[in-house]
Amino acid sequence: MKQVRVAVIGAGIWGAAHIRAYSQHASAELMAICDLDEGRARDAAATWGVANYYTSVDAMLADVELDAVSVATPDGAHAAVAIQCAQAGKHILCEKPLATTIEDCQAMIAAAEAAGVYLMVDWHNRWNPPHHEASKAISAGELGDVRYIYYRLSDTIYVPTTMLPWAGESSVMLFLGSHALDTICWFMQARPCRVTCRRQDGILRAMGIPTADMYLTVVDFDDGAMAVVENSWVLPQSSPALIDHRVEIIGSDGVIYLDPQHCGPIAKYTDKTPAGFPDASLPDMFITPQVHGRQVGFAVESIYHFVECVRDGKRPITSGEDGLLNTRLILAAERSADEGGKPVDID
Ligand SMILES: NC(=O)c1ccc[n+]([C@@H]2O[C@H](COP(=O)([O-])OP(=O)(O)OC[C@H]3O[C@@H](n4cnc5c(N)ncnc54)[C@H](O)[C@@H]3O)[C@@H](O)[C@H]2O)c1
Known part of the structure; x- marks a missing residue:
């Protein structure tokens, strides 16, 4: 079965949910974590046994082979990161809201379309x-x-x-x-x-x-x-x-x-x-509870959906157009x- 090589950009509170979900999914291979805060990136990589951590998206994209990324930076920092990753041909799972301006949403959609990659918004x-x-x-x-x-x-x-x-x-x-x-x-x-x-x-x-x-x-x-x-x-x-x-x-x-x-x-x-x-x-008990050390809940399911869409070549059920609206x-x-x-x- 095809493995989906992923990275999480933004290793804060919600980035951790993405990291956990990718660590658990049999078809996901968590290749890298990227955060402007080096300590955060390093600690998350050490906790989850991830081989690579970076403080710059550029350095990560140049260094490691990826199929997809999660963008879990603060709202106003989604667009620049997502556009950079789309231009590098990576499928994108972006935290909500897609972006904070219409222009940023449109630029993200255009970059994803031009590269032929998915742009999913994480409305779990x-x-x-x-x-x-x-x-x-x-x-x-x-x-x-x-x-x-x-x-x-x-x-x-x-x-x-x-x-x-x-x-x-x-x-x-x-x-x-x-x-x-x-x-x-x-x-x-x-x-x-x-x-x-x-x-x-x-x-x-x-x-x-x-x-x-x-x-x-x-x-x-x-x-x-x-x-x-x-x-x-x-x-x-x-x-x-x-x-x-x-x-x-x-x-x-x-x-x-x-x-x-x-x-x-x-x-x-x-x-x-x-x-x-x-x-x-x-x-x-529903969003991200832990059961015997494993994260369950519907917030994991949306991330699993993204992995399975990339793996199987299926369009995710939320889109950049939904994000723009x-x-x-x-x-x-x-x-x-x-x-x-x-x-x-x-x-
Ligand atoms: N789906 C949900 O229910 C849900 C819940 C919480 C947060 N969120 C969303 O997730 C996103 C992150 O929220 P959070 O609570 O984890 O924030 P956070 O502040 O805990 O973490 C954000 C991290 O991103 C890093 N960062 C900022 N700019 C960056 C960049 N350009 N490149 C790499 N790293 C960068 C910061 O250093 C920080 O560690 C937000 O968009 C938020 O709205 C979604």
């Missing part, structure tokens, strides 16, 4: 079992005509204040809104045509982190359906889980409720639980919020 909720079940039910017509989706995806304040050193250069709209907007488009099976958004500011800025606290976004679709998306980055540290994730889908013939975070297969309350520690009381929606939401909630049309 498409592999989230309840989401997948909902999508199947919608496609089978069980809900009739889907008219409305409510989508909440929020984090505790731990994420912008402690987890992400670059939160001030990003936003909860880029970080979580990207997932939510991709999922509503996937569920709705219609084209989004208008975005109206309001945002709240002040809590994070007062802490020296120049980004908005929360967004409320309404997306209109060309078939008359609508979705409401809520994303907040200021939930209290005492929340039982790091992520608050709820979905409601209403159709002409039925409704689906998803409670992917709080369905509570395990709830753990002890006197030793450190206040504010992520997932202190409701540990993650997603960034268009994000930027339209920001513009609408800048203009006090004025609707912004999507071309």
Whole structure:
């Protein structure tokens, strides 16, 4: 069976999920890790027994034979790295959002097309079992005509204040809104045509982190359906889980409720639980839990999908074009919020 030779660029929190997934997949050979921070690259390579580590993408591409890369750098640093790798003929799994500007998305798509390589965006909720079940039910017509989706995806304040050193250069709209907007488009099976958004500011800025606290976004679709998306980055540290994730889908013939975070297969309350520690009381059982030292969960499945697509020559189920539409929606939401909630049309 063909082995897929991969490298992970960006060995931070989420790069580690890619490294673990590639280390586990029988068809993947993790050849190299690249990070601007040499200590990080070296430590990750040592931990996972990877032969090569680099602090420059150029040096890595010149030195090691690769079929594919994961780009897990901060949002604003996806485009340059991905374009460089596409031009070197590597298939790309890019973390979400694809990029932070339309021009960068278009340049990434053009570079991938010119090189004939895949450009997949890692929206792993498409592999989230309840989401997948909902999508199947919608496609089978069980809900009739889907008219409305409510989508909440929020984090505790731990994420912008402690987890992400670059939160001030990003936003909860880029970080979580990207997932939510991709999922509503996937569920709705219609084209989004208008975005109206309001945002709240002040809590994070007062802490020296120049980004908005929360967004409320309404997306209109060309078939008359609508979705409401809520994303907040200021939930209290005492929340039982790091992520608050709820979905409601209403159709002409039925409704689906998803409670992917709080369905509570395990709830753990002890006197030793450190206040504010992520997932202190409701540990993650779905995204990247470890079972007997092995990473399982739907976040691994999207990375496995990429490996198998490269191995088998199949087009991944998310694309650069999806990434471009997603960034268009994000930027339209920001513009609408800048203009006090004025609707912004999507071309
Ligand atoms: N799919 C998900 O649910 C999910 C979850 C968390 C993060 N993410 C995404 O993953 C990406 C990384 O997030 P993170 O939390 O791991 O960030 P992080 O800050 O923990 O890690 C980013 C790493 O990239 C390195 N880096 C920056 N620019 C680089 C470059 N040009 N070349 C090589 N290395 C570079 C940094 O030194 C750092 O080690 C972001 O796009 C984020 O939105 C996705």
